[in-house]
Amino acid sequence: MSETERPGRPVPGLVVRGVEIFPGLLDSAAQAGIMAEIAAVMSAAPPVQPETRFGRKMSVRMTSAGKYGWVSDRRGYRYETRHPSGVAWPPIPAPVLTLWHRVTGLARAPDCCLVNLYRDGAKMGLHQDRDEADFSWPILSVSLGDEARFRIGDVTRGGPTESLWLKSGDVLAMRGPARLVHHGIDRVRGGSSTMIEGGGRINLTLRVVD
């Protein structure tokens, strides 16, 4: 049986520039369950506002769960096995892993769950996720909390882009020919959800790093 025929695997509600979107895949109970686990991750490994190589603070706060976490500082960006404070990253919560296996149909687990916290006008410029060793593994993204305008471009720099609003409970997959599309968050609609204590948006991206 091919991967796409795997029973129980959800069918994308829409596909934008090759990116598979599953609107509302997580109901509010599932969102709350994942959010409680991510709150525990954030207290064990508090989100930090990373600096770029050029000394500019990113507006997003980040932490991770899993074997690897994605970090950025004056030495550049990369995956690390520890939080900048020196503590190991907490394990990826079980319901997040379950979601990965259900949507991707893969037996292999991700080894990084990057947690992005958007508050106070935070956004993320167009970029590719290309610090992983093997681009044949998908990236799965989960949106929680406030709505966000997600922009999707091309595999190459420049070129046309399209955008859509992601809501709490939406899931998307970048895989196959869309694994390396440029993407980013133009803006977050502050106060559009009460899912997150203290407000804002949380995005999880699940990655196979090595």
Ligand SMILES: O=C(O)CCC(=O)C(=O)O
């Ligand atoms: O917040 C999002 O929806 C996207 C996050 C993202 O692209 C990333 O962490 O690489």
Ligand SMILES: [Fe+2]
């Ligand atoms: Fe990304």
